[in-house]
Amino acid sequence: FPYRELHYEPAYDPAWARWHKLITKPDKEAQWGMFVHTFDKLCPPEKFFASHPEFFTWNGAQYTRGQLCLSNDTVLQIVTAALRARIAERPAAKYWSVSQNDNYDYCKCARCTASDRRYGGPAGTLLAFVNKVAAAFPDKIISTLAYQYTRVAPKGIKPTSNVSVCLCSIECDRAQPIENSCPDFARDIKEWSALTSNLMIWDYVVQFRSYI
Numbered sequence: 243f244p245y246r247e248l249h250y251e252p253a254y255d256p257a258w259a260r261w262h263k264l265i266t267k268p269d270k271e272a273q274w275g276m277f278v279h280t281f282d283k284l285c286p287p288e289k290f291f292a293s294h295p296e297f298f299t300w301n302g303a304q305y306t307r308g309q310l311c312l313s314n315d316t317v318l319q320i321v322t323a324a325l326r327a328r329i330a331e332r333p334a335a336k337y338w339s340v341s342q343n344d345n346y347d348y349c350k351c352a353r354c355t356a357s358d359r360r361y362g363g364p365a366g367t368l369l370a371f372v373n374k375v376a377a378a379f380p381d382k383i384i385s386t387l388a389y390q391y392t393r394v395a396p397k398g399i400k401p402t403s404n405v406s407v408c409l410c411s412i413e414c415d416r417a418q419p420i421e422n423s424c425p426d427f428a429r430d431i432k433e434w435s436a437l438t439s440n441l442m443i444w445d446y447v448v449q450f451r452s453y454i
Contacts, residue, residue, distance in 0.1 A: 245442065275328060275335030278387060278408070279344045281310045284324040285317055300351040308347025312371040313354045322378050329379065337406070338379070340372050341387040348391055366396030373402045380404055385442070388434060395433035401440060408442040409434055416447045 256266040287307040295305035357367040376384040389410040414424035
């Protein structure tokens, strides 16, 4: 495991974190240039939505700000340029996230829908987009999410060598073993592992309905 982190108060103590072979908070801040749910930062809706709603989600009835249209070539150019500018500001950072916003409102325009069919689901459309961005930054690790609607592994496409996929267990009952309580997530781990060895697991040992 090259990277281990706990979002847990004792782990914010550097000595405790090092003892448990975890990334310390300062290490994380140094290593991560951008961390998850970054579409809005790389192609801000407040900047582009009014003039170019086609850069964003078509939900079948109207354009929304939910996600980006990943089949739009101009969106690819905007995201790549924005990421290049941010990397220039923090060239030592290793990980840069190009990842979906925290909602289910992904694009269903004709091009994105055709891509989803081609790759067996939205994860393939996301991965095709992220692979193209990653090609511009071969010395960085471009991280993306297999989360909610992108959790199921795609068909006919693999992450490129500098793309890291973070697989998220948010739907699982973590009071039980994953293999027993969440067999679809166990399946997804196996299927993503067949595509790449550059995986992270974001494991939620939390109960959001009764947080305390």
